[in-house]
Amino acid sequence: MFDIKHNGVSWIYSDKVKKHFLNPKNFITGKTPRWKFNGYGTSGSAACGDVMRVWILVDAKTQKIKRFGWKTFGCASAIATTSMLSEMILNRGGMNIEKATLVTPQMIIAKLNGLPVKKVHCSVLSDRALKNAIEDFKKNLN
Amino acid sequence: MSKNKHQNKKVSGAKKLVYLDYASTTPTASEVSAAMAPYWSEKFGNPSNLYQIGRIAFDALESARFLVAKNFNCDPSEIIFTSGGTESCNLALRGMAKYFRAGHIITTNVEHHAVKNTADVLSREHFTVSIAPVEKNGIVNLGQIKKLIREDTFLISVMWVNNEIGTIQPIEKISRFIRKENVRRISKGLNKIYIHTDACQAVPYIKIDLSKIGIDLLSFNGSKVYGPKGAGGLFIRQKTPILPIMAGGEQELGIRPGTQSPALAVGLAKALDIISKKRATENIRLQKLRDWLWVKLAKKYPKIIFNGDKQIRIPSNINFSVPGVEGEAMTLMLDQEGIMASTGSACASNDLKPSYVLVAISLSDELAHSSIRLTLGKFTVKSDLEYFLIAFDKVYKKLKIIGT
Numbered sequence: 001m002f003d004i005k006h007n008g009v010s011w012i013y014s015d016k017v018k019k020h021f022l023n024p025k026n027f028i029t030g031k032t033p034r035w036k037f038n039g040y041g042t043s044g045s046a047a048c049g050d051v052m053r054v055w056i057l058v059d060a061k062t063q064k065i066k067r068f069g070w071k072t073f074g075c076a077s078a079i080a081t082t083s084m085l086s087e088m089i090l091n092r093g094g095m096n097i098e099k100a101t102l103v104t105p106q107m108i109i110a111k112l113n114g115l116p117v118k119k120v121h122c123s124v125l126s127d128r129a130l131k132n133a134i135e136d137f138k139k140n141l142n
Numbered sequence: 143m144s145k146n147k148h149q150n151k152k153v154s155g156a157k158k159l160v161y162l163d164y165a166s167t168t169p170t171a172s173e174v175s176a177a178m179a180p181y182w183s184e185k186f187g188n189p190s191n192l193y194q195i196g197r198i199a200f201d202a203l204e205s206a207r208f209l210v211a212k213n214f215n216c217d218p219s220e221i222i223f224t225s226g227g228t229e230s231c232n233l234a235l236r237g238m239a240k241y242f243r244a245g246h247i248i249t250t251n252v253e254h255h256a257v258k259n260t261a262d263v264l265s266r267e268h269f270t271v272s273i274a275p276v277e278k279n280g281i282v283n284l285g286q287i288k289k290l291i292r293e294d295t296f297l298i299s300v301m302w303v304n305n306e307i308g309t310i311q312p313i314e315k316i317s318r319f320i321r322k323e324n325v326r327r328i329s330k331g332l333n334k335i336y337i338h339t340d341a342c343q344a345v346p347y348i349k350i351d352l353s354k355i356g357i358d359l360l361s362f363n364g365s366k367v368y369g370p371k372g373a374g375g376l377f378i379r380q381k382t383p384i385l386p387i388m389a390g391g392e393q394e395l396g397i398r399p400g401t402q403s404p405a406l407a408v409g410l411a412k413a414l415d416i417i418s419k420k421r422a423t424e425n426i427r428l429q430k431l432r433d434w435l436w437v438k439l440a441k442k443y444p445k446i447i448f449n450g451d452k453q454i455r456i457p458s459n460i461n462f463s464v465p466g467v468e469g470e471a472m473t474l475m476l477d478q479e480g481i482m483a484s485t486g487s488a489c490a491s492n493d494l495k496p497s498y499v500l501v502a503i504s505l506s507d508e509l510a511h512s513s514i515r516l517t518l519g520k521f522t523v524k525s526d527l528e529y530f531l532i533a534f535d536k537v538y539k540k541l542k543i544i545g546t
């Protein structure tokens with residue numbers, strides 16, 4: 001459950017989670033992105049007040065997600081999982097939206113080399129925010 | 143800089159380390175370790191043995207008991223050594239419940255798990271438990287307790303100082319009232335009501351004179367007073383009905399069986415003795431530091447909410463909520479800066495629920511989610527708090543940008 005390595009200095013999360021938590025990628029610094037976006041979605045955990053917001057820019061021709069910006073109010077693993085998802089989506093020129101809707105919390109957790117068991121259900125919310133952003137993009141098309 | 147080499151010191155090449163979690167546990171004082179040292183291997187006797195090394199161990203154990211009693215101003219026969227605060231609280235509640243077999247217990251909604259969960263277990267046996275709520279300032283009103291008293295009430299358990307928000311409960315007021323109430327009850331042929339207090343967090347800051355205060359049971363431990371972990375004690379006033387909760391030998395007046403640890407008893411007694419001697423001056427020093435930090439935080443971050451009564455609290459505790467920043471993330475980032483603090487956030491707890499103490503003082507889930515507790519101690523100096531403010535600002539800004 002816990003990653004106990006590093007010359008006896010343990011941390012409750014994996015190195016990968018630590019990296020993404022301390023140096024998160026692709027989050028936006030303003031209230032909304034400074035770049036153009038065509039999809040926006042949120043998700044949250046009512047139990048503890050975690051809120052995640054995701055902005056995407058989808059290339060209408062290729063259906064690929066070209067930009068992914070996010071904001072997360074939540075614990076270390078909530079921040080790390082959103083950051084990880086943003087990298088998974090933007091890797092290799094952007095993920096196709098249909099493929100992106102198939103991303104599961106388990107896939108994000110695997111990329112992070114695991115999460116403490118108790119964190120799995122409450123802190124991985126970014127995939128839902130992304131799905132909502134994709135829905136929003138599709139709605140905007142029509 | 144402290145003389146203790148483990149404390150708040152620049153590790154070569156690494157950043158400064160600042161421990162601000164003294165309510166969680168304290169480092170064992172070097173004088174305490176030194177006092178304990180001979181009783182592990184050299185003077186290893188069992189206090190129950192009649193031959194010489196046994197008598198040496200017995201003398202150490204009983205001298206320790208005498209010293210503990212002296213510091214609480216009670217009789218040595220009223221002190222029972224245990225394995226810590228949790229065992230003391232269990233022994234107080236379960237031991238008395240075992241004697242009464244059925245009846246009513248009153249406690250509060252901010253008790254430490256040791257009392258809260260023990261009361262909960264008893265409520266599923268032959269006992270009824272009523273829980274007095276605290277006010278928004280984290281302090282229980284005597285009126286709330288009065289309302290709950292029944293004919294079959296036999297025990298009231300109220301912590302002296304809350305471990306999370308540092309508020310001081312009106313133990314003297316409660317005990318004065320119960321003393322009068324007991325006179326009335328006895329004249330009516332009812333049983334006396336006994337009072338237990340979990341004083342683990344109070345002992346470092348409050349001078350306790352058991353000859354003056356009408357408490358029947360008082361739990362204390364070594365972990366919070368720069369003594370050894372795994373050492374605790376229970377004061378049991380003479381004639382208080384209590385039965386052992388473990389079966390075993392006749393040690394500790396038959397109330398707590400098991401071979402005693404002279405080393406731990408000596409350490410606990412020494413730690414309490416040091417605390418008693420330094421308490422008054424240390425309280426003034428800590429309050430000055432704590433209040434300085436409080437003013438700095440309130441000025442720089444007007445949105446911060448301070449939890450627990452501002453006046454009726456121990457001098458070392460500061461508990462606040464930072465809207466828009468989650469506590470677990472904040473604590474982990476502060477750890478990266480070398481600062482050790484704790485949070486009442488649901489994300490940091492095993493049951494994923496926010497601190498029940500913060501919920502009890504009517505804090506919203508979101509604010510409990512954003513809470514942080516700093517507790518100062520004997521090695522805390524002003525430069526530690528200055529460093530904390532710099533690190534906190536960095537962490538606050540970073541998490542605020544990511545989150546809002």
